[in-house]
Structures are given as structure tokens and as C-alpha cells.
Amino acid sequence: MKRTGFIERHNLWTEVQKEASQQIEAVVKERDLLLIRVAWSDQHGIVRSKSLLPQAFFSALENGMQISTGTFLFDTGSALVFNPFVSGSGLEMPEMTGAPNLVAVPDPHTFRIVPWAKRTGSILCDQYFQNGQAMPFSSRGVLRQSLAELHQRGLEHIVGLEVEWYLAKLSDPAIALTDVGTSGKPGQPPKVSAVKRSFQYLLESHNPEIHDLLLILAENLVEMGLPLRSVENEGGVGQFEFTFDPIPGLQAADTMTMFRMATKQICRQQGYIASFMCRPRLNGSSSNGWHLHQSLIHRTTGENAFMSANPSMLMSDLGMHFVGGILKHAHAACVFTTPTINGYKRFRPLSLAPDRAGWGLENRGAMIRLQGSFDDPNTHIENRVGEPAANPYLYIASQLICGLDGIDCQLDPGSPTEEPYATENPALPQSLLEAISYLSQSELFRQKMGQQFINFIIKMKQSEISRFLEAVADQSPDEYSKQVTDWEQREYFELF
Structure with a gap:
């Protein structure tokens, strides 16, 4: 029996997003893409990303992609603001202690072919803790919350x-x-x-x-x-x-x-x-x-x-x-x-x-x-x-x-x-x-x-x-x- 993925388990996608993810897989195969830039916006609005090969990307469409909390710890000049190796990382958040991984969940609505880079795609993500709770420092999440109201x-x-x-x-x-x-x-x-x-x-x-x-x-x-x-x-x-x-x-x-x-x-x-x-x-x-x-x-x-x-x-x-x-x-x-x-x-x-x-x-x-x-x-x-x-x-x-x-x-x-x-x-x-x-x-x-x-x-x-x-x-x-x-x-x- 197939194990339920992180995205399905925590009900993070709409039915429309689920259908779009299947279309994305077809596009990746049809266009013979080699690298997919799985990206997110940090607190400064600066884009961070990892490039995944197709099989790893298909896995991310089920389970999200593991990313470090590191991009949330630095200011615009890459100076460390929060020490992850003290309790709560100076943020009074136990979930941030020790610089643990977050889960970056792709939003299928944002998938694009990158026309200026050969065999490359791109997709934007939302960030969650390992328990499926929304990461409160995700700026995209902040906007989604305002739009929901x-x-x-x-x-x-x-x-x-x-x-x-x-x-x-x-x-x-x-x-x-x-x-x-x-x-x-x-x-x-x-x-x-x-x-x-x-x-x-x-x-x-x-x-x-x-x-x-x-x-x-x-x-x-x-x-x-x-x-x-x-x-x-x-x-x-x-x-x-x-x-x-x-x-x-x-x-x-x-x-x-x-x-x-x-x-x-x-x-x-x-x-x-x-x-x-x-x-x-x-x-x-x-x-x-x-x-x-x-x-x-x-x-x-x-x-x-x-x-x-x-x-x-x-x-x-x-x-x-x-x-x-x-x-x-x-x-x-x-x-x-x-x-x-x-x-x-x-x-x-x-x-x-x-x-x-x-x-x-x-x-x-x-x-x-x-x-x-x-x-x-x-x-x-x-x-x-x-x-x-x-x-x-x-x-x-x-x-x-x-x-x-x-x-x-x-x-x-x-x-x-x-x-x-x-x-x-x-x-x-x-x-x-x-x-x-x-x-x-x-x-x-x-x-x-x-x-x-x-x-x-x-x-x-x-x-x-x-x-x-x-x-x-x-x-x-x-x-x-x-x-x-x-x-x-x-x-x-x-x-x-």
C-alpha cells in the first residue's frame, strides 16, 4: 500500500493544485527538463532555491523538499541575527533550535519553464515545520493569511x-x-x-x-x-x-x-x-x-x-x-x-x-x-x-x-x-x-x-x-x- 505523502497527509493542496502537479510531471518528461529550481522567498524578498533532478522533484511534489532554517537567520548582508544553537534560537521557538530542516512545499500554480536556461524549470514554495504547521516567518504565508481574511x-x-x-x-x-x-x-x-x-x-x-x-x-x-x-x-x-x-x-x-x-x-x-x-x-x-x-x-x-x-x-x-x-x-x-x-x-x-x-x-x-x-x-x-x-x-x-x-x-x-x-x-x-x-x-x-x-x-x-x-x-x-x-x-x- 502506497504511503501517504507529506502534502496529502497535512492537506496542504487544493484539488486544483493536485491536478496541476500531475500536469507538471508530464511537462517535465515531455520537455526533457534536467533541473527544476525549487525556490522560495526569504524575509527580505530574496529568492533562494535548490535545483532538483526530475525524480527528486517528483518526490518533492508528494513530500515537499527538505531545506535548512538557515535562510531565515541572516540579515541582508548575510550577518547572523539568530543563533540556532541556543534554546529557541533566540526566537522563543523550540522548533528552530539546532537549525532543523523545514519542508518547502511547491505550489503547482507557480511552475514555469525557465526560457533563458537550458532544460530548466522553476517553482515557488511555502514553508512548513515537520509537523505540518505553517512556518510563521514565511512571507508568502503571511500574505496568504491576509488574503484568506x-x-x-x-x-x-x-x-x-x-x-x-x-x-x-x-x-x-x-x-x-x-x-x-x-x-x-x-x-x-x-x-x-x-x-x-x-x-x-x-x-x-x-x-x-x-x-x-x-x-x-x-x-x-x-x-x-x-x-x-x-x-x-x-x-x-x-x-x-x-x-x-x-x-x-x-x-x-x-x-x-x-x-x-x-x-x-x-x-x-x-x-x-x-x-x-x-x-x-x-x-x-x-x-x-x-x-x-x-x-x-x-x-x-x-x-x-x-x-x-x-x-x-x-x-x-x-x-x-x-x-x-x-x-x-x-x-x-x-x-x-x-x-x-x-x-x-x-x-x-x-x-x-x-x-x-x-x-x-x-x-x-x-x-x-x-x-x-x-x-x-x-x-x-x-x-x-x-x-x-x-x-x-x-x-x-x-x-x-x-x-x-x-x-x-x-x-x-x-x-x-x-x-x-x-x-x-x-x-x-x-x-x-x-x-x-x-x-x-x-x-x-x-x-x-x-x-x-x-x-x-x-x-x-x-x-x-x-x-x-x-x-x-x-x-x-x-x-x-x-x-x-x-x-x-x-x-x-x-x-x-
Whole structure:
């Protein structure tokens, strides 16, 4: 008698996922795939993976894949934050003592052929303990939990991605042993040169300089099944913006994860560096943002729950309360929307990035930009606060948590502003340290994400901040808070 596998035993898949897994096995055999990258997103939104040969992968579709807890113990610079060899690993979690294995369970809905790598596939995973309980530090799990609460209300989260990033020509990968750094001390960033000249926003005449690479990227992303919508030449030297069609929240987070992974790998393969760092230390660079377009729809009818049925209202009451929640909790949510030290250098007045928590109608200076009007089925909000290095699952989950609290408490977002940089709306945090102080005081996030998870994230970020402050000890706060430091370029440029 066949023994029941881990996934079946703990009822971790829907019937649709089970059927999809059988189709995946057929595709692996038909396409003669040799390696399948079984991947997951860590707490920073960075993709980790193991490559399995077909038989091992087929086994993972029944029993999951054994992975170490190690990727959950380090900050962005690979500095050890939690000691696994003390009781509870400093997390008050007996399950983490001794760095035991977790079980990474593939989600069949995320399987893709990797078009830029021969005979290779990829699939994303959720993490569980050996007893089948969900791993509380799984960021994909955090989003799934938030979506489950939303679905119980009969609503679906629809998300459109608008992502800015930098492309540079690789001159020197800086991989000499003297350059690569050590744990907690990232080495020299790669040396790069510009791919085009000047700061000309949407300049058509520059397209020949970068068309071939952008075509390769577009071809690969479309072949992967990602809903790419547009490719734009932004204002910075080598800055681009890719947008994607609106899709459900979990699919959007998976898409962002795969998009960053694919873009970085394809560009590197072609002799370039793609960086999703918010404000890289490159001459002539402006900040990268990740604008999150979002709305709610009724699951039974498909109607837009943000659309106003009242000619005198810009948006429905539900939509207004959703915005009210996002604005009320914006400061604590910054740890998830803007999780790097570098990202706070984007919050500047008159910069097309917000510097305070407010909203406006079709206003790109406001944190929340409302697009749509009475009886417009495309009515939605655009949150402009995020950076492209953010963990997609935590960014999107934070929006749901804040927005639903706004609905429950019937929060009023106040009046829209026409002068977003001159209003009395509360200023956004000026540093990651300030954002952490708001998160540590947030009862809402502790309730919705769990005390363990919030403590975990705060300690992760405190480690990052401590290393940064040590590195800039010889500078004044006025210097390192305004200028992009060498530490930031080492820490984030190649990683994100």
C-alpha cells in the first residue's frame, strides 16, 4: 500500500493544485527538463532555491523538499541575527533550535519553464515545520493569511505592478578574493558603465541603444507567462519602468518575485547588471519606486468595490475607508513598503515620491493617488510609497491589513490635496530606524502578522541598521542621511 505523502497527509493542496502537479510531471518528461529550481522567498524578498533532478522533484511534489532554517537567520548582508544553537534560537521557538530542516512545499500554480536556461524549470514554495504547521516567518504565508481574511468577506484584491529599476553595463564583476567580502560585510559592488546618455524621460531616440536587450527581456518574461504590459525609458541614466496587468494579490506577489529574479539573471547573462535598489550610488541616478495599483472586487459579481455609485463621490465608502486605513498605518507599514536604509532617501519634497501620508486625485506627489471617478469600473488607488527592493508578499499583505482595518473602523482619509508637499499631513518616517519604532508600537500588525513575526522582522532590521551605523560612524547624521553611502552600494546594489 502506497504511503501517504507529506502534502496529502497535512492537506496542504487544493484539488486544483493536485491536478496541476500531475500536469507538471508530464511537462517535465515531455520537455526533457534536467533541473527544476525549487525556490522560495526569504524575509527580505530574496529568492533562494535548490535545483532538483526530475525524480527528486517528483518526490518533492508528494513530500515537499527538505531545506535548512538557515535562510531565515541572516540579515541582508548575510550577518547572523539568530543563533540556532541556543534554546529557541533566540526566537522563543523550540522548533528552530539546532537549525532543523523545514519542508518547502511547491505550489503547482507557480511552475514555469525557465526560457533563458537550458532544460530548466522553476517553482515557488511555502514553508512548513515537520509537523505540518505553517512556518510563521514565511512571507508568502503571511500574505496568504491576509488574503484568506479578505476572501471571507467576499472580496478579492486586484493588484497592478509598476516597477522602476536600473540597467548598467558590467565592466568588472569585482570577484577577486580581495573584493568579495565576508559574512556581514559585503564586498566591492560590481563596476559598471552607463547604457545610454542623459536624463531624457521617455526619449524615443535612445531606444536603439537598449532595444535588443529589452526585447530579450520582454520575450523571456512573456514566455514565462508573466502579464507584462509596458516597457518605458525612465528619467535616470539607465532607468526603466516595467508595468504589468492587474491580477489577484498572490499572483501579483509571485509575479514580482519572478520578474526581479528573471530580469537580474537575464541581464547578467547578457553582460549587464539589473538593480532594484531604490537609490543606487550612480552618477545621474534618481530614485526607483514601486507603485502598487490596487482595488477590491466582489468575488461573486466581479464588480469593483471601489467604484462610486454616487455622482457626488470620487470613490465608494468602502474604498474611502480602505484608503483611510492605509494612511493611518502608513508609518508602521513603511517597514514593509520601504524595508531598506537606502529607500528613505527617496522621500523628498517635489520629487514625484511622497514625503507625507496623504492622498489626492490624480496627483503624483501624494502617497495615495486615486485614479477613476463616478461609475468608472477601473477606479483604483496607487500607493506610491514603496521601493522595488521590498518583499512583494509583505508589501501587499501590509496594504490589506491596513486597508481592512480602515474598513472595519470606518476611517476617514480626510480631504484630497492638490498640494501634497505643503499639507499638514504627517511626515513619513525619515529612516528605517524611525519606521521600526512605529512598527514596534503597532497593535494592528502584531495582531494580524503575529507577535513572533513582528519581533523577528524588527530584530532583522535592527541588525541591518547596527551594521550601517558602525560603517558610517565617522560621518555626521546630516551626511549619511542625505547621501548614498558606500555601505549602501555594497549592501544593496547587486543583491536587489
